[in-house]
Amino acid sequence: MKILITGGCGFVGSNIAIYLQKNLKKVQVYSLDNLSRNGSSLNKKRLDKINIKNFNINIENFKKIKFLPKFDLIIDCCAEPAIEASKYDADRVFNTNLLGTFNILKKCLEDKANIIFLSSSRVYAIQKLRDLVKKTNIIKPLKIKYKINENFTTSSASSLYGFTKLASEKLIKEMFYKTNLKFIINRFGVIAGPWQFGKQDQGFVPLWVARHLFKKKLSYIGFGGKGHQVRDVLHIRDACEIILIQIKKINKINNETFNIGGEINNSISLNDLTIKCEKLTKHKIKFKSVSKTSIFDIPYYVSDNNKLKKFYKWKPSRNIDKILKDIYNWLSKNNTIRNYFL
Numbered sequence: 001m002k003i004l005i006t007g008g009c010g011f012v013g014s015n016i017a018i019y020l021q022k023n024l025k026k027v028q029v030y031s032l033d034n035l036s037r038n039g040s041s042l043n044k045k046r047l048d049k050i051n052i053k054n055f056n057i058n059i060e061n062f063k064k065i066k067f068l069p070k071f072d073l074i075i076d077c078c079a080e081p082a083i084e085a086s087k088y089d090a091d092r093v094f095n096t097n098l099l100g101t102f103n104i105l106k107k108c109l110e111d112k113a114n115i116i117f118l119s120s121s122r123v124y125a126i127q128k129l130r131d132l133v134k135k136t137n138i139i140k141p142l143k144i145k146y147k148i149n150e151n152f153t154t155s156s157a158s159s160l161y162g163f164t165k166l167a168s169e170k171l172i173k174e175m176f177y178k179t180n181l182k183f184i185i186n187r188f189g190v191i192a193g194p195w196q197f198g199k200q201d202q203g204f205v206p207l208w209v210a211r212h213l214f215k216k217k218l219s220y221i222g223f224g225g226k227g228h229q230v231r232d233v234l235h236i237r238d239a240c241e242i243i244l245i246q247i248k249k250i251n252k253i254n255n256e257t258f259n260i261g262g263e264i265n266n267s268i269s270l271n272d273l274t275i276k277c278e279k280l281t282k283h284k285i286k287f288k289s290v291s292k293t294s295i296f297d298i299p300y301y302v303s304d305n306n307k308l309k310k311f312y313k314w315k316p317s318r319n320i321d322k323i324l325k326d327i328y329n330w331l332s333k334n335n336t337i338r339n340y341f342l
């Protein structure tokens with residue numbers, strides 16, 4: 001089987017590529033990545049070591065994609081994943097995330113390849129997610145125990161990033177309609193782990209560990225600047241495991257959309273993340289407080305994995321402490337990586 005992973009040198013793509021190459025029999029994994037993300041060239045070296053070839057192509061360029069080898073499955077992990085880029089780099093968000101999916105789907109149709117699409121929890125309506133916290137009348141969203149399932153509303157604004165993900169989902173259904181091709185759409189919450197070159201607006205978990213480890217400042221931004229925002233976090237290894245299961249079962253379970261995340265047990269506020277990072281690194285750092293909230297930020301998101309559990313009889317097994325420890329070990333062992341987090 002030939003598998004193409006778009007965004008294969010990114011955090012999620014590179015980890016999935018290596019995991020599948022090692023854990024699937026009779027497979028050759030390939031990557032498509034233009035190395036535009038800071039850190040992706042380091043991930044490419046990891047792929048080189050196990051002979052996973054990267055095609056250095058812009059996903060917007062169908063002329064080049066068309067002439068790639070024939071694939072049986074494409075896992076679409078290519079995106080501008082920072083939600084704030086919806087403001088400062090709208091063209092890139094639109095073209096990479098939506099035109100990119102369109103090009104990959106054209107390739108799927110030509111090759112008769114199935115697709116696993118990495119969508120996002122950010123397809124859900126921002127205002128409705130904010131209302132969840134308002135309704136509870138609790139200032140600290142951590143006290144909420146609400147899980148968001150696949151039926152939560154997507155009908156109002158969710159940022160340009162969220163729009164491109166939702167539109168890509170719809171495009172998959174459109175273009176695969178009346179074909180025998182199979183798709184799976186995974187709406188992931190926050191994923192974290194080693195080889196994630198996190199920034200303040202995307203990949204905050206490794207950023208938190210790194211800034212503590214290297215004794216640099218951080219900021220609490222939005223919702224009063226107190227660090228009360230809550231997210232559930234999924235270990236990258238759990239994400240790899242479920243993708244492998246989905247590939248093995250794709251003939252039986254397909255054309256479905258799943259929410260996937262760390263759920264309640266793996267949800268954490270920024271404040272609590274700070275406490276854990278202080279214990280782990282034995283360093284206390286300075287925090288700036290920025291009270292102004294981005295129009296795209298949400299105070300709370302926790303995934304409901306129930307549909308996923310029902311279909312695959314699977315649930316994530318790595319807790320938040322394991323996630324932080326694995327990131328800490330990765331950062332401690334790789335001194336050159338330090339500069340990516342400063």
Ligand SMILES: NC(=O)c1ccc[n+]([C@@H]2O[C@H](COP(=O)([O-])OP(=O)(O)OC[C@H]3O[C@@H](n4cnc5c(N)ncnc54)[C@H](O)[C@@H]3O)[C@@H](O)[C@H]2O)c1
Nearest residue numbers: 007009010011012033034035036037040058059079188191
């Ligand atoms: N990391 C998370 O927490 C998370 C959560 C939900 C969904 N997702 C989705 O998972 C996917 C992977 O996310 P990630 O965290 O690995 O992001 P990432 O930025 O680490 O990886 C994306 C990769 O795509 C490449 N890329 C970007 N634009 C390109 C272009 N025009 N042509 C070719 N390559 C290009 C980048 O160089 C990068 O290596 C994305 O679709 C993202 O939206 C991620």
